[in-house]
Amino acid sequence: MADPCDVCGAAGAMTPLVEVGLPGVGPVWIHRCGGCGVRQVRPRLAPAALDALYGGDYFAPGSAHGFAGYARQRQRYERDAFFLARELRRIAPAGRFLEVGSALGFLLAALAPLGGWEVEGVEVSAFGAWYARDRFGVTVHQGTLERAGLPPAAFDYVLQKDLLEHVTHPRRHLEQTRRIMRPGARLRVITPNGEADVRPLQRAAAESPPDALPVLGQGHLSFFSRAQLLRLLENVGFRVLRVRSIGVRRGLRALGAIPGWRSRTRLMRRVDLTAPAGPAAGEAGRAPERREDQAARIDAEIAAQHRRVRAWRPYFHYRRLLKRFDAVPGALAVGQDFDVLVEKR
Secondary structure (H helix, E strand, O other), X not given: OOOOOOOOOOOOOEEEEEEEEEOOOEEEEEEEEOOOOOEEEEOOOOHHHHHHHOOHHHHOOOOOOOOOOHHHHHHHHHHHHHHHHHHHHHHOOEEEEEEEOOOOOHHHHHHHHHOEEEEEEEEOOHHHHHHHHHHHOOEEEEOOHHHHOOOOOOEEEEEEEOOHHHOOOHHHHHHHHHHOEEEEEEEEEEEEEHHHHHHHHHHHHHHOOOOXXXXXXOOOOEEEXXXXXXXXXXXXXXXXXXXXXEOHHHHHHHHOOEOOEOOOOOEEEHHHXXXXXXXXXHHHHXXXXXXXXXXXXXXXXXXXXXXXXXXXXXXXXXXXXXXXXXXXXXXXXXXXXXXXXXXXX
16 A cells, blocks of 8 residues: 555555454455554545544434444533643633544533633534534534644644544644644643554454454544654654553453453444444534434433532542542553643644
């Protein structure tokens, strides 16, 4: 494959590693770079395939693909915003904050009233962007960051949580991210530990029948090791400030590091993979009745999952303490995710 590697730039170095399934798209291959070892879905997905992955149903309760439990995360994002606002105030009393991959806008809605920072979002899902604007009144640009047309040197802090693994061209995406940041601005990237992502897929592929494939349930397209992720960030023009490995319990389960304690990977028949997984992002944007119906279901799920104790400030600190026990220094790549803080050089 002539398409160069995003990390080391080697052309023609990608070789097939494992075949997996993307619901609504079909069978795809994860390839491995012979130069640096990074793994990616190649060929890169076309825009129509991205629409199939990230339509309105990506966030739907009970969805067969995507992040079906996202509506349950509302109070967790309120907790995250509480501590993020503290971090932003330590940097400056005011500034511009951008969340790329803002989903339904939960974090932006919770962060906006907590300080002097102006908040914006970018979200590829037309439904997600509409929901954030309609329900919370926050500014969210629909589409990819590359197509959003944001001005250069405009933001002081950018957050990309569970985003980099979904973009088709990670290097181009990070270059565009750097372009819109002011000198010295900070970028926080939270993305899966590639080994913890791929190893369960390889185990499932080895054990699955010929007519079934392990499912890439949340549509991850790139799988980075710690070294590959840091190399990519540094090559683009960032200076690494901090690296943590988070979600240690889930990571150990995914890695199969403890005998008898492994993550299970869903299998799906090949013939079912190309069945529509839900409406395309554009369709969600053109069908107001269906969009409102979907939003109402999410609203109901949020209300059903709300608990008073989760809004209690001492509970915020309790959960934060638990998360600290579930994290280790980044050099110990045993967590489910990497949490990396960098600044623009």
